Amino acid sequence: MWIVAAFLTAIPAGAGTAVADPAKVICRIEAEREAYSAGDPQNTVLKITLDAPSAPAHVSRPPVNVSLVLDRSGSMNGTKLEQAKAAAIEALSRLGKNDVFSLVVYDDNAHTIIPAQHPEDVNHIAGIIRQIRTGGSTALFNGVSLGAAEIRKNIEKDFVHRILLLSDGIANVGPSQPEDLGRLGAALLKEKISVSTMGVGMDYNEDLMTRLSQKSDGNTYFVESGNDLPRIFASELGDVLNVVARQVRLHITLQGDVEPVTIIGREGRINGRKIELSMNQLYGAQQKYALVEVKLPKSLPGSKMKIAEAEVHYENPFNKTREIAQGISYASFTSDKALVEKSANLGVVREYELNLKALAQEKAIRLSDEGKPLEAAQELKESAVKLEALGNKYQDKDLLKEAEETAKQAEQMEEKGMTTKDRKVLRTQSFQMKNQQKSE
Amino acid sequence: MFWALFLVPTLIMAGAAAKLLFHEQERINRSALTALTQRAESIAESIHLTVETVKDNLIRSLEGIRPEKPDQILPDWAENNPLVRNVFIFKDNLVYPVQGPASTTEERRFITRYDALFSGRVPFKAILEEKGTGLKQADLHPASEYETRNISRKQLLTLSRSAPEVRAPAESKSEALMPDQQFGPESGWLPWFFENQLHILIWVKASSSGPVYGLELELMTLMSRLVAGFPAMTDNNASLVLMDGSSQHFHRFGTMNLPGKAKPAAQIAVSPLLPHWQMAAFMDPKGMGPGNGFLILSLILVGIFIVAIFSGGLLLTRMTLRNIRDAEQKTSFVSSVSHELKTPLTSIRMYAELLLSGRIRDGAKKETYLSVIMTESERLTRLINNVLDFGRLEQGKKTYRITGFDLDTVLYQIIDAHKIRIKEKGLDIIITGIREGGCRIHSDRDALEQVILNLMDNVLKYADKGRFIKFILGKEPDGTFLFKICDDGPGIPESHKEMIFEKFYRIDNSLTAARPGSGLGLSIARKIMRDLKGDLYYEPMENTGACFTARIKDHETR
Numbered sequence: 001m002w003i004v005a006a007f008l009t010a011i012p013a014g015a016g017t018a019v020a021d022p023a024k025v026i027c028r029i030e031a032e033r034e035a036y037s038a039g040d041p042q043n044t045v046l047k048i049t050l051d052a053p054s055a056p057a058h059v060s061r062p063p064v065n066v067s068l069v070l071d072r073s074g075s076m077n078g079t080k081l082e083q084a085k086a087a088a089i090e091a092l093s094r095l096g097k098n099d100v101f102s103l104v105v106y107d108d109n110a111h112t113i114i115p116a117q118h119p120e121d122v123n124h125i126a127g128i129i130r131q132i133r134t135g136g137s138t139a140l141f142n143g144v145s146l147g148a149a150e151i152r153k154n155i156e157k158d159f160v161h162r163i164l165l166l167s168d169g170i171a172n173v174g175p176s177q178p179e180d181l182g183r184l185g186a187a188l189l190k191e192k193i194s195v196s197t198m199g200v201g202m203d204y205n206e207d208l209m210t211r212l213s214q215k216s217d218g219n220t221y222f223v224e225s226g227n228d229l230p231r232i233f234a235s236e237l238g239d240v241l242n243v244v245a246r247q248v249r250l251h252i253t254l255q256g257d258v259e260p261v262t263i264i265g266r267e268g269r270i271n272g273r274k275i276e277l278s279m280n281q282l283y284g285a286q287q288k289y290a291l292v293e294v295k296l297p298k299s300l301p302g303s304k305m306k307i308a309e310a311e312v313h314y315e316n317p318f319n320k321t322r323e324i325a326q327g328i329s330y331a332s333f334t335s336d337k338a339l340v341e342k343s344a345n346l347g348v349v350r351e352y353e354l355n356l357k358a359l360a361q362e363k364a365i366r367l368s369d370e371g372k373p374l375e376a377a378q379e380l381k382e383s384a385v386k387l388e389a390l391g392n393k394y395q396d397k398d399l400l401k402e403a404e405e406t407a408k409q410a411e412q413m414e415e416k417g418m419t420t421k422d423r424k425v426l427r428t429q430s431f432q433m434k435n436q437q438k439s440e
Numbered sequence: 441m442f443w444a445l446f447l448v449p450t451l452i453m454a455g456a457a458a459k460l461l462f463h464e465q466e467r468i469n470r471s472a473l474t475a476l477t478q479r480a481e482s483i484a485e486s487i488h489l490t491v492e493t494v495k496d497n498l499i500r501s502l503e504g505i506r507p508e509k510p511d512q513i514l515p516d517w518a519e520n521n522p523l524v525r526n527v528f529i530f531k532d533n534l535v536y537p538v539q540g541p542a543s544t545t546e547e548r549r550f551i552t553r554y555d556a557l558f559s560g561r562v563p564f565k566a567i568l569e570e571k572g573t574g575l576k577q578a579d580l581h582p583a584s585e586y587e588t589r590n591i592s593r594k595q596l597l598t599l600s601r602s603a604p605e606v607r608a609p610a611e612s613k614s615e616a617l618m619p620d621q622q623f624g625p626e627s628g629w630l631p632w633f634f635e636n637q638l639h640i641l642i643w644v645k646a647s648s649s650g651p652v653y654g655l656e657l658e659l660m661t662l663m664s665r666l667v668a669g670f671p672a673m674t675d676n677n678a679s680l681v682l683m684d685g686s687s688q689h690f691h692r693f694g695t696m697n698l699p700g701k702a703k704p705a706a707q708i709a710v711s712p713l714l715p716h717w718q719m720a721a722f723m724d725p726k727g728m729g730p731g732n733g734f735l736i737l738s739l740i741l742v743g744i745f746i747v748a749i750f751s752g753g754l755l756l757t758r759m760t761l762r763n764i765r766d767a768e769q770k771t772s773f774v775s776s777v778s779h780e781l782k783t784p785l786t787s788i789r790m791y792a793e794l795l796l797s798g799r800i801r802d803g804a805k806k807e808t809y810l811s812v813i814m815t816e817s818e819r820l821t822r823l824i825n826n827v828l829d830f831g832r833l834e835q836g837k838k839t840y841r842i843t844g845f846d847l848d849t850v851l852y853q854i855i856d857a858h859k860i861r862i863k864e865k866g867l868d869i870i871i872t873g874i875r876e877g878g879c880r881i882h883s884d885r886d887a888l889e890q891v892i893l894n895l896m897d898n899v900l901k902y903a904d905k906g907r908f909i910k911f912i913l914g915k916e917p918d919g920t921f922l923f924k925i926c927d928d929g930p931g932i933p934e935s936h937k938e939m940i941f942e943k944f945y946r947i948d949n950s951l952t953a954a955r956p957g958s959g960l961g962l963s964i965a966r967k968i969m970r971d972l973k974g975d976l977y978y979e980p981m982e983n984t985g986a987c988f989t990a991r992i993k994d995h996e997t998r
Binding site: 108109111135136137139141142144145146148149152173174175180183184186187188190191260262267268269270271272 | 519520521522523525541542543544545546595658660661663664665667668669672673688689690691692693694695697
């Protein structure tokens with residue numbers, strides 16, 4: 001039997017250099033399967049993976065410019081605020097002398113308590129943090145604006161800019177629509193400022209918080225209890241201190257008669273056969289990917305074709321140069337069904353399904369918001385069934401685990417409808433999935 | 441009447457003070473509102489100035505783009521400038537962004553939002569003429585204190601003029617305008633309401649045949665930058681709120697708690713460039729700024745002042761009334777004492793003259809006359825003793841001499857001595873409760889005699905129409921003697937039963953009183969009894985009549 005070996009590997013541009021220089025981002029394109037059944041046009045999913053290198057040990061990391069925006073509205077009183085303060089002080093102690101730290105608190109109004117400065121006198125700053133007391137309502141927009149103003153003091157310098165926003169309530173002073181805050185996030189991203197949001201407790205607006213992070217390419221966290229705050233701060237700071245690529249732009253050029261269908265889970269542009277995506281930043285040893293659905297043209301058995309080329313442009317924050325990495329993907333066509341089945345790329349299939357699950361979760365939230373909890377549960381259930389079927393087919397533990405979790409969520413929702421906690425969990429999970437946020 | 445003398449002026453003063461205070465409070469509130477409004481105006485003006493300048497800069501930047509190049513420059517600009525939300529190029533049709541997968545979700549929504557404009561239903565209307573007024577007004581106040589130190593604003597302005605100027609060489613502008621010198625570039629600032637939200641489109645048409653291109657302003661960036669640069673306001677009972685067209689609060693100055701239905705005290709339009717946006721001033725209806733404290737403090741002070749005046753007046757009135765009463769009583773006392781002294785003296789003198797004239801030969805008659813003189817002089821002595829005693833008692837100079845004696849003996853002696861007087865009044869003498877020999881007591885005999893005499897005189901004076909006079913002597917278990925003198929006379933009205941013990945007090949205090957008296961007897965008796973650690977008090981009889989009880993303490997030293 002004439003078998004065309006599936007040829008679908010990551011071929012970084014100048015593979016030799018890439019291997020020799022581990023500090024570079026590696027770009028890989030994988031298709032759903034390596035061999036396709038020849039014949040009519042068919043849709044397939046491409047996964048473009050960016051493997052960020054670990055931060056080099058011998059080069060000092062780029063300094064960070066962090067503004068902590070802390071909710072001190074009345075509802076934060078007690079453990080929440082105490083833990084947030086403790087976490088902030090802990091985070092502060094992890095910053096270096098070249099970093100910049102500022103602290104904004106907000107209730108009815110926002111106040112800059114610690115203007116942007118190098119954390120030289122940590123004890124003094126910690127003293128100020130300890131004195132924070134709770135106040136009135138929640139002027140979130142104002143808080144973020146002031147945080148951004150503090151960041152901007154050092155915007156020209158070569159920092160990783162980050163606002164850490166912590167809130168436990170509904171923004172009730174100033175703009176409070178998720179849409180509006182999303183716009184603010186998008187505007188901040190243009191200045192290379194990302195906002196990571198931490199929603200504490202059950203009363204914050206998860207739509208607003210996730211939208212703000214998503215549009216500004218920050219992380220989002222659902223902090224169920226104040227006791228989790230130190231851990232989450234540490235994880236977030238770990239990311240911020242570990243940026244290895246910035247202003248990441250991904251260009252995918254489809255080859256031959258391959259046509260783009262849609263981009264899954266991310267924002268981007270499809271311009272003819274060119275697909276453009278941007279990801280802002282990559283953290284050390286992180287893997288980020290984009291999923292694109294394309295349509296393969298009519299094919300003959302035994303033929304082989306180049307499906308797509310990907311090019312990633314990014315700025316290396318260590319030496320401040322712009323770098324490029326490339327990847328190419330090929331597909332072969334065969335009439336051997338078994339081979340087609342066998343050549344499935346589990347990595348792609350899994351991520352594709354998980355992204356579909358994230359979309360299903362969002363749909364479930366929307367349905368539940370519209371007062372259709374049963375339909376919402378049904379949506380999740382269907383997603384769980386699909387995940388389970390695939391999991392069984394490929395004997396994949398991750399998929400089966402996801403299927404089980406999703407089924408459980410669906411079951412609970414059927415019983416009691418969507419609780420505020422469910423909604424927050426779903427919203428956060430779907431966001432983290434779509435953005436490949438590292439687990440907390 | 442005395443009350444009215446100080447009550448009325450005090451009340452008038454209090455009323456006037458309160459009225460003045462409230463008036464003052466109102467004035468303070470008014471001036472606070474004026475200050476607040478001025479502040480709102482200055483903020484509104486600063487917002488207007490900023491937006492105006494942002495607008496001018498953006499339009500200038502847009503005009504600086506070579507007409508054949510907007511499609512190269514604009515998308516880049518949108519991607520990098522936070523002030524730019526979307527960009528567009530329009531020539532008969534929308535050239536950029538393109539409907540479909542080549543545009544982002546944001547761009548697709550932008551197209552939907554401005555559908556009326558891009559489909560030609562609404563024309564691009566130049567608003568150049570409106571530019572004038574706003575700028576003029578702004579130019580009058582070139583830089584307020586807030587303006588000069590506002591970094592955010594400066595950054596905003598830098599932002600608004602940054603991108604295309606860098607990308608488009610300076611000479612390109614004139615070059616761009618060359619082909620069509622007559623056509624002044626048209627531009628516009630287009631406030632656009634969609635789904636109840638304000639969006640701003642800025643457009644430029646560089647030449648009559650060229651495309652219309654421009655950008656949608658990101659109001660969130662504008663507001664975020666403005667908000668960060670706003671001055672802080674620390675008032676607790678006033679608030680300024682920047683509101684958009686649908687009364688959504690954009691930013692709040694001040695920490696006053698605003699209930700949902702709070703009504704603004706004043707509203708000012710922010711800028712003609714941001715239609716329907718307002719600065720609203722809220723004030724706590726209960727009071728403003730230092731005014732509230734002022735009112736409370738002043739009211740407390742006025743209250744203290746009025747209470748002081750009132751109580752002072754009350755005290756003075758009471759003292760005056762007391763003095764008047766005392767004076768009256770003294771006058772009446774002097775008159776009664778004079779009268780009392782005169783009566784026995786007249787009798788004595790009359791009988792003495794009769795005897796001296798020698799016309800009375802009858803020995804028995806002489807004896808009678810002499811005894812009258814004797815009785816009357818005894819009465820005179822008692823009266824003078826009382827007056828003297830009163831003086832001494834009042835000054836606390838009376839001294840007591842404690843001796844041992846039998847109380848019943850003393851009582852019998854007094855009754856014996858005055859038997860005739862009692863019989864003359866037609867009263868029966870009843871003596872009860874006296875046990876033979878059990879009445880040994882240590883006390884001041886003379887003082888006790890005087891008390892008993894005074895009490896007996898009272899009975900003879902006021903109860904002479906009665907049938908009896910009753911003496912009761914008893915002993916308490918603790919050794920105190922109880923001595924009562926009772927009668928069945930008219931008794932003493934309930935309202936007078938304590939006052940009868942006051943000095944100079946007489947129930948009927950007029951000169952023409954049917955019965956003579958100094959009003960000292962009971963007062964002296966009680967004083968003596970209390971000095972001797974006992975007491976004297978009045979009890980009414982069951983039907984009619986009076987009963988005085990003296991508690992006599994035994995001073996025996998054991």
